[in-house]
Amino acid sequence: MSSHHIVREKQEPALIIANGEACSEDLLGQLLEWSPFVLVLDGAIDRVLSRGIKIDVLFGDFDHLNFDLDDLRSSQFPIEIIHAPDQEKTDLEKAIEFLIERDFPAANIVWATGKRADHTMVNIANLPKYSSHIKLKMIDDHSCIFPILPFPNIFIKWYKKGSTISLMPIGEATGITTKNLKYSLYSETLKLGHRNGSSNEAIEDGEVHISYQTGDMLIMECKD
Known part of the structure; x- marks a missing residue:
C-alpha cells in the first residue's frame, strides 16, 4: 500500500499515523490516496513498513526502534527523520506542532484511538489545544473527531x-x-x-x- 501523492503538498491534509489500534485497510487506503505528506510516529513504524506505505517523516524519541535508521533512509529516501526527545509532551503533540511549524493548514490522524485508554483520552483531549493553528481530525473505523474552531465558536x-x-x-x-x-x-x-x-x-x-x-x-x- 502506498500513497500516490497525486495532489500538491498542503492542498490536502497531512496524515499522521500514530501508535494506537490500526484502522481498516480500506480507510487507511482512502486517507493515503489524498495525503501528499505522511508522518509516522516511531512506535508504529514496524506496522507501517509492513504495509508498504511511503513515509515522508519518521518522528519520535526512538527509544525502542528495532532496525537501523540508515537502512530506513535508504529504503524510504528521501525520508526525513526527526528526533524529538522532549518527555514533557506526547509524540503526537510534538508531531502536530511540527506540522504547525511547517505551515500545514490541516492534518488527519489515524491509529490514535484504541489500545491503551489513557493514550486515547489524552490524544482526544489535546485536539482543541491546536484548533487556532491547524485543522485536525482524528479518524478511526467508527468515529471522526474534531474540535469546533474557536472564534466565533x-x-x-x-x-x-x-x-x-x-x-x-x-x-x-x-x-x-x-x-x-x-x-x-x-x-x-x-x-x-x-x-x-x-x-x-x-x-x-x-x-x-x-x-x-x-x-x-x-x-x-x-x-x-
Missing part, C-alpha cells in the same frame, strides 16, 4: 437525517445552542462526566448548527 455542516453527532466538552463548555438536532440545546452547559452530549442525531436532511460561548467542544461523527 460556530459549527455548520450538512448531515443526512439520523446521522449520529455527539457534542463532547473538554472540561466545561457554556452557552451551547443547536439547530436540527434531536436533543436541542438552548444556551446550555455541558460538563464532561456530568452532562455530556453523546448520541445526538440530525432530525432531517440539512444543515446542523452548533454554537457555544466558552470552553472547548469536540464534534464526534459516529457510526456503529
Whole structure:
C-alpha cells in the first residue's frame, strides 16, 4: 500500500499515523490516496513498513526502534527523520506542532484511538489545544473527531437525517445552542462526566448548527 501523492503538498491534509489500534485497510487506503505528506510516529513504524506505505517523516524519541535508521533512509529516501526527545509532551503533540511549524493548514490522524485508554483520552483531549493553528481530525473505523474552531465558536455542516453527532466538552463548555438536532440545546452547559452530549442525531436532511460561548467542544461523527 502506498500513497500516490497525486495532489500538491498542503492542498490536502497531512496524515499522521500514530501508535494506537490500526484502522481498516480500506480507510487507511482512502486517507493515503489524498495525503501528499505522511508522518509516522516511531512506535508504529514496524506496522507501517509492513504495509508498504511511503513515509515522508519518521518522528519520535526512538527509544525502542528495532532496525537501523540508515537502512530506513535508504529504503524510504528521501525520508526525513526527526528526533524529538522532549518527555514533557506526547509524540503526537510534538508531531502536530511540527506540522504547525511547517505551515500545514490541516492534518488527519489515524491509529490514535484504541489500545491503551489513557493514550486515547489524552490524544482526544489535546485536539482543541491546536484548533487556532491547524485543522485536525482524528479518524478511526467508527468515529471522526474534531474540535469546533474557536472564534466565533460556530459549527455548520450538512448531515443526512439520523446521522449520529455527539457534542463532547473538554472540561466545561457554556452557552451551547443547536439547530436540527434531536436533543436541542438552548444556551446550555455541558460538563464532561456530568452532562455530556453523546448520541445526538440530525432530525432531517440539512444543515446542523452548533454554537457555544466558552470552553472547548469536540464534534464526534459516529457510526456503529
